[in-house]
Amino acid sequence: MYSDKVMEHFTDPQNVGEIENPDGVGQVGNPTCGDVMRITIKVEDGHIADIKFKTLGCAAAIATSSITTEMAKGKSLEEAMEITRKRVAEELGGLPPQKMHCSNLAAEGLHKAIEDYRAKHPQPAGGQTSD
Amino acid sequence: MRTVYMDHSATTPVRPEVVEAMLPYFTEQFGNASSVHHLGQRARAAVDEARDIVAAHLNARPEEIVFTSGGTESDNHAIRGVAAAGRGRHVITSAVEHHAVLNTCKALEKEGFEVTVLPVDENGLVDPQELRGALRPGTVLVSIMMANNEVGTIQPIRELAEVTAESGAVFHTDAVQAAGKMPVDVEELGVDLLSLSAHKFYGPKGVGVLYIRAGTRIRPMQVGGHHEHGRRAGTENVPGIVGMARALELACAEMDEEAQRLKRLREHLQKGLTGRLEDVQLNGHPEQRLPHLLNLTFAYVEGESMLLSLDAVGVCVSTGSACTSGTLEPSHVLTAMGVRPELAHGSLRFSLGRMNTEDDVEYVLEKFPPIVRRLREMSPTTREASA
Numbered sequence: 001m002y003s004d005k006v007m008e009h010f011t012d013p014q015n016v017g018e019i020e021n022p023d024g025v026g027q028v029g030n031p032t033c034g035d036v037m038r039i040t041i042k043v044e045d046g047h048i049a050d051i052k053f054k055t056l057g058c059a060a061a062i063a064t065s066s067i068t069t070e071m072a073k074g075k076s077l078e079e080a081m082e083i084t085r086k087r088v089a090e091e092l093g094g095l096p097p098q099k100m101h102c103s104n105l106a107a108e109g110l111h112k113a114i115e116d117y118r119a120k121h122p123q124p125a126g127g128q129t130s131d
Numbered sequence: 132m133r134t135v136y137m138d139h140s141a142t143t144p145v146r147p148e149v150v151e152a153m154l155p156y157f158t159e160q161f162g163n164a165s166s167v168h169h170l171g172q173r174a175r176a177a178v179d180e181a182r183d184i185v186a187a188h189l190n191a192r193p194e195e196i197v198f199t200s201g202g203t204e205s206d207n208h209a210i211r212g213v214a215a216a217g218r219g220r221h222v223i224t225s226a227v228e229h230h231a232v233l234n235t236c237k238a239l240e241k242e243g244f245e246v247t248v249l250p251v252d253e254n255g256l257v258d259p260q261e262l263r264g265a266l267r268p269g270t271v272l273v274s275i276m277m278a279n280n281e282v283g284t285i286q287p288i289r290e291l292a293e294v295t296a297e298s299g300a301v302f303h304t305d306a307v308q309a310a311g312k313m314p315v316d317v318e319e320l321g322v323d324l325l326s327l328s329a330h331k332f333y334g335p336k337g338v339g340v341l342y343i344r345a346g347t348r349i350r351p352m353q354v355g356g357h358h359e360h361g362r363r364a365g366t367e368n369v370p371g372i373v374g375m376a377r378a379l380e381l382a383c384a385e386m387d388e389e390a391q392r393l394k395r396l397r398e399h400l401q402k403g404l405t406g407r408l409e410d411v412q413l414n415g416h417p418e419q420r421l422p423h424l425l426n427l428t429f430a431y432v433e434g435e436s437m438l439l440s441l442d443a444v445g446v447c448v449s450t451g452s453a454c455t456s457g458t459l460e461p462s463h464v465l466t467a468m469g470v471r472p473e474l475a476h477g478s479l480r481f482s483l484g485r486m487n488t489e490d491d492v493e494y495v496l497e498k499f500p501p502i503v504r505r506l507r508e509m510s511p512t513t514r515e516a517s518a
């Protein structure tokens with residue numbers, strides 16, 4: 001059902017937890033659907049210096065969260081905004097079709113966390129602004 | 132790695148005695164039961180004997196037993212066969228049926244039948260008075276399962292069948308989960324049709340029974356040759372039928388003792404888990420329930436992640452039902468019982484069986500609580516957050 005990479009990230013997830021006083025928070029999903037994900041980030045010099053996740057969900061939800069944090073760590077905010085569900089799924093060696101939608105929310109969680117950061121830290125003209 | 136199989140409601144291993152009974156019918160005794168020569172006649176004799184055994188254990192007559200390819204076919208045959216033969220266009224079922232019943236009723240709905248789906252209470256029970264209110268002159272069939280496959284709740288079939296009989300409609304019960312776990316006596320129950328599946332009671336997969344009370348208005352669904360007195364065409368699965376009869380015989384002989392044993396193991400598991408973990412809730416009727424089945428909700432965790440974590444330490448269980456495992460929808464059974472979706476997603480079914488021991492239960496009690504704690508630590512939802 002799941003690729004080895006998914007099972008690897010499910011059994012040994014990376015970056016689990018919550019950053020204290022985070023620069024940005026992104027929460028997606030809802031418990032009624034069975035999946036909730038919260039991503040917290042620390043931003044330094046326009047880069048993601050630290051990132052952690054907490055996820056309620058199936059193996060796919062946990063694995064996508066874990067790999068998304070790995071993919072985003074150290075990236076600039078612009079690069080991190082380019083991480084999509086599709087790339088997350090590819091990085092995991094594919095996901096079962098029924099898991100592509102609800103359980104693959106981490107990229108959105110990451111984008112929300114970045115948007116949250118940008119909203120709280122408006123840049124001077126010429127820099128990044130929140131949308 | 133140690134394997135602890137606690138998914139007996141999904142399927143069971145075939146007992147060695149059953150395999151032994153079946154083996155000759157694959158090889159030396161391979162005859163077609165419709166053939167006139169001696170090999171055919173031996174196969175015929177084996178099928179007849181199996182029919183007698185099955186009939187005796189259900190308190191039915193041999194000519195009321197039709198062999199099928201399993202529970203799904205029996206359910207389809209019962210519902211579609213009565214719908215095709217009846218004089219009305221209304222069918223009643225319950226919200227907690229197996230998909231073999233629910234989806235057959237849905238298919239009838241598309242074909243112009245009216246279907247009433249009776250609700251259940253928080254324990255999963257259908258109320259006979261509710262059924263009485265739903266029956267009407269055009270009702271041809273009522274199909275309500277004997278015991279539920281996800282939570283184990285046992286329905287008051289006798290009462291439901293009685294209410295149905297007053298209206299003249301045909302009563303079918305899916306006894307797939309009940310057989311071998313509790314007495315199934317068609318006279319006692321007063322049912323017209325009853326489905327069984329061998330692989331749930333240590334028989335082979337792909338063989339089952341539809342009991343058809345003499346005089347019931349029902350059409351054959353699979354047509355062809357004159358097999359099964361024209362009620363179900365197709366060369367008989369002789370080894371499967373022989374194996375099923377042997378399996379039923381063994382299960383019934385050991386039933387009382389085994390049911391007590393399984394119940395003790397289950398109570399131990401239930402007490403152990405609820406004692407070691409917070410926010411655990413039982414799904415299903417507290418008493419009126421199959422002896423081997425335990426469905427629990429663990430708040431703030433999701434079922435599949437518990438299932439896969441247990442699998443990693445060799446423990447096989449399921450979330451709700453095997454069929455539900457492939458989808459993201461919460462179980463229709465739990466939803467019908469009023470379990471909130473976020474809790475339904477966190478449910479797990481343990482179904483015990485012959486090979487399980489106290490030791491297995493201890494193993495699960497040792498391995499499982501840390502899994503739930505780990506997943507809860509990972510979860511952004513907490514008791515405080517959802518208060």
Ligand SMILES: Cc1ncc(COP(=O)(O)O)c(C=O)c1O
Nearest residue numbers: 201202203229231280307308328
């Ligand atoms: C209540 C119930 N009905 C029907 C079935 C289907 O039986 P089978 O697997 O033999 O088609 C099952 C088992 O999956 C069941 O639990």
